[in-house]
Amino acid sequence: MNEVLRQLPPLIASHLLLAAAAMVLALAIALPLALAAARRPTLARVTLGFAGITQTIPGLALLALFYPLLLGLSALVGGGIPALGFLPALLALTLYALLPILRTAIAGLRGIDPAVMQAADAIGMTPRQRLRLVEAPLAAPVAMAGIRTAAVWTIGTATLATTVGYPTLGNPIFAGLQIERWDLVLGGCVAAALLALAAEGALGLIERGMVRRDHRRIAAGLGLIVAGLLLALAPLARAPARSVTIGAKNFSEQYILARLIGLRLEQAGYQVRYREGLGSTVAFQALGRGDIDVYVDYAGTLWTGVMHRQDTAPRDVMLAGIEAWMAQRPKTALIGPLGFQNAYALAMRGGGGGVATIDALAARAGALTLGADLEFLDRPEWRALQRRYGLSFRAGRAYSPTFMYRALASGQVDVISAFSSDGRIAAxxxxxxxxTRGAIPRYDAILLVSPGHARDERMTRALRPLVNAIPVEAMRRANLMVDRDTNKATPEAAARWLDRAIRSRTARPS
Known part of the structure; x- marks a missing residue:
């Protein structure tokens, strides 16, 4: 639990920064729109309709949609627009916050007694005076109800920004779900809930002050918000101005390898931070754009998913082809393979019911259910298996990797898309x-760096000792430490164990 508490302060700071920025931007958009829409029924229908449609899009999907949109926009203007991190999260959360603010602000303005408006006109108030002295004070208490709702929604939904590489309280939640560390999940959930309750309480104080014309309550609520922001954002003021960003996908091995890279870079004098939970294609594109600086990918993932190759090749040919392709187009660099591969592999319980090959599985697949990780059913490897073996399962279900193994153990699925370096296969x-037909290419783990560090000799010297230094047995043991051992290790602890194992192995006389 102490480790969880150490992680939370910077995550609370970045979470609150994102939520506050989204609320400020939403208010800046929604309040002028509400004022115009309150006087124009057609505009009100359009704006409320747009905001309502936005609310029907799941938060995760909305975040994902901004990635290709920002990539395209960046390409149109010649680059410079970040497609990962703060910006897509800010835009998605702003859209989510619009509806409750618009709806209550329009209702508040329309609910003002016409006699009051006529009296304001009768005493000669200008439109600006009427807005400042009559409309805004009378509509504000109603609008505040929507602002309070939007604040709570925004703080809660901000946890999803982890999926686009922005650090929030979603980091411990997503990581905890993956590695079954419920203290991480609980810590992230409780911290997010407390932030939402604190914001709702402060805004509620302002609302009651507006209703009762009590300026002291309004000032107290504003003071609490400002004090909370200053206190929570203090960790960001101490953060290093420049750091190396290490990317990771959304499973245990990636968390461990990211921390292993971080250990080596910190020892070389770098400040490091992490962007975790990235999808395969997003991770490589983020590397090419410099949104992340270094991460581990897999040869087969790049070969089929990024290079769109449908053939298979020997290890050396595949690695040389990937390195040459990377040097020509994205200008990223391949430092080298880590020494093990983590290939997709179809796996079954026990003895497989007499099934030992995918050929034999194909004859029985129509009566079986396939459990896959969140990407597999949309990947070229699955299409290759279907094409070469004629695989057609009764049903296919997607899980996070941890729950995929649980689903197989409990009998909810009959076959899974396992990972060859996963210690849970043996356990x-x-x-x-x-x-037998070679549908799945090799998946050697390879260390990649961004264009900005492709010629960074200090980084290369720090990471080069990892090349061909990790046997698959060591990686399986590190994975199992996080995934399944009775005394579950953190990815940081597993990375330290793996680092010691590598140093011990390389220190032995040949």
């Missing part, structure tokens, strides 16, 4: 089905 005594 659960799973049978890995032989790919």
């Amino acid at each position: 659960d005594r799973l049978t890995v089905l032989a790919d």
Whole structure:
């Protein structure tokens, strides 16, 4: 739990910064629109309709949509627009906050007694005076109800920004779900809930002050908000101005390898931070754009998903082809393979019910359910398996990797898309089905750096000792430490163990 408490302050700071910025931007958009829409019924229908449609889009999907939109916009203007991190999260949360603010502000303005408006006109008030002295004070208490709702929604939804590489309280929640660390999940959830309750309480104080014309309550509520922001954002003031950003996908091995890279870079004098939970294509595009500086990918992922190759090749040919392709187009750099591969592999419980090959599985697949990780069913490897073996399962279900293994153990699925470096294969005594037709390419783990660090000799010297230094047995053991051991280790602890194992192995005389 102490480790969880150490993680929270900077995450609370960045979470609050994002939520506050989204609320400020939403207010700047919604309040002028509400004022205009209150006087124009057609505009009100359009604005409320747009905001309502936005609310029907799941938060995760809305965040994902901004990534290609910002990539396209950046390409149109010649680059410079970040497609990951703060900006897409800010835009998505702003859109989410619009509806409650618009709806209550318009209702508040329309609910003012016409006699009051006529009296204001009768004493000669200008439109600006009427807005400042009559409309705004009378509509504000109603509008504040929507602002309070929007604030709570925004703080809660901001946890999803983790998926686009912005650090929030979603980091411990998503990581905890993946590695089954419920203290991380609980810490992130409780911290987000307390932030939302604090914001709602401060805004509620302002609202009651407006209703009762009590300026002291309004000042107290504003003071609490400002004090809370200053206190929560203090960790950001101490953060280093420049740091290396290490990317990671959304499973345990990636968390461990990211921390291993971080250890080596910190020892070389770099300040590091992490962007985790990235999808495969997003991670590589983020590397090419410099949104992340270094991460571990897999040869087969790049070969099929990014280079769009449908053939298979020997290890050396594949690695040389990837390195040459990267040097020509994205200008990223391949430092080298880490020494193990983490290939997709279809696996079944026990002895596989007499099934040992994917050929044999194909004859029975129509009566079986496939459990896959969140990407597999949309990946080229799955299409290649279908094409070469004619695989057609009764049903396919997607899970996060941890729950995929749980689903197999509980009998909810019959076959899973396992990972060859996962220690749970041996621990659960799973049978890995032989790919006799070579549909799945090699998945050597490879260390990649961004264009900005492709010629960074200091970084290369720090990371070069990891090349061909991690045997698959060591990676499986580190993964199992996080995924399944009784005394579950954190990714940081597993990375330190792996670092010691690498140093011990390289220190032995040959």
